[in-house]
Amino acid sequence: xxxxxxxxxxxxxxxxxxxxxxxxxxxxxxxxxxxxxxxxxxxxxxxxxxxxxxxxxxxxxxxxxxxxxxxxxxxxxxxxxxxxxxxxxxxxxxxxxxxxxxxxxxxxxxxxxxxxxxxxxxxxxxxxxxxxxxxxxxxxxxxxxxxxxxxxxxxxxxxxxxxxxxxxxxxxxxxxxxxxxxxxxxxxxxxxxxxxxxxxxxxxxxxxxxxxxxxxxxxxxxxxxxxxxxxxx
Numbered sequence: 001x002x003x004x005x006x007x008x009x010x011x012x013x014x015x016x017x018x019x020x021x022x023x024x025x026x027x028x029x030x031x032x033x034x035x036x037x038x039x040x041x042x043x044x045x046x047x048x049x050x051x052x053x054x055x056x057x058x059x060x061x062x063x064x065x066x067x068x069x070x071x072x073x074x075x076x077x078x079x080x081x082x083x084x085x086x087x088x089x090x091x092x093x094x095x096x097x098x099x100x101x102x103x104x105x106x107x108x109x110x111x112x113x114x115x116x117x118x119x120x121x122x123x124x125x126x127x128x129x130x131x132x133x134x135x136x137x138x139x140x141x142x143x144x145x146x147x148x149x150x151x152x153x154x155x156x157x158x159x160x161x162x163x164x165x166x167x168x169x170x171x172x173x174x175x176x177x178x179x180x181x182x183x184x185x186x187x188x189x190x191x192x193x194x195x196x197x198x199x200x201x202x203x204x205x206x207x208x209x210x211x212x213x214x215x216x217x218x219x220x221x222x223x224x225x226x227x228x229x230x231x232x233x
Contacts, residue, residue, distance in 0.1 A: 032232075035079075084181040108182065111175070131143075
């Protein structure tokens with residue numbers, strides 16, 4: 001699968017072509033029948049589980065971020081396991097963007113999403129931070145920028161089998177809409193990990209650094225085994 005993704009991405013040139021290919025890839029691999037054999041192999045310890053565990057962690061936004069395939073600078077393929085909860089809980093992650101484009105497909109459950117853009121007046125107040133990797137890439141470092149305003153431009157609800165593509169720097173936030181939890185396949189087609197991203201919070205009260213402790217190998221394999229169970233017919 002790693003070779004197939006590398007070959008497909010290597011043929012692309014323009015951003016428009018890349019967006020179509022990234023979406024095609026997550027649509028192709030983001031079905032339980034195709035994803036489950038890969039997850040089952042990895043759950044049994046295939047490849048480099050220690051290396052993948054070091055880059056997998058429980059995200060502060062309420063989901064497990066599990067690295068499946070590391071394509072080096074060309075791509076990263078991850079599974080996101082959004083934990084079960086009350087879909088009526090309207091708590092939201094901070095509005096943010098990413099260093100690179102991304103494609104994602106909902107393999108199981110339902111994901112909500114909202115897109116935003118900065119505006120001079122109107123909209124909603126927020127506080128702007130710049131985020132960059134910490135010294136050992138094991139935490140997020142937040143640098144205050146100042147007050148800002150954002151305008152909501154789009155909302156969507158993605159059910160099982162839905163997919164989307166976000167260009168780099170697109171401001172958004174996502175949340176689990178399914179009481180039983182949600183699984184998404186997530187493809188990043190290459191990026192510079194040193195490039196800062198933007199985060200917009202409700203207030204300036206935020207810790208300067210937030211840790212992202214990686215899973216142990218045992219924890220990582222156990223979560224993969226749980227994911228494989230969710231993908232069974």
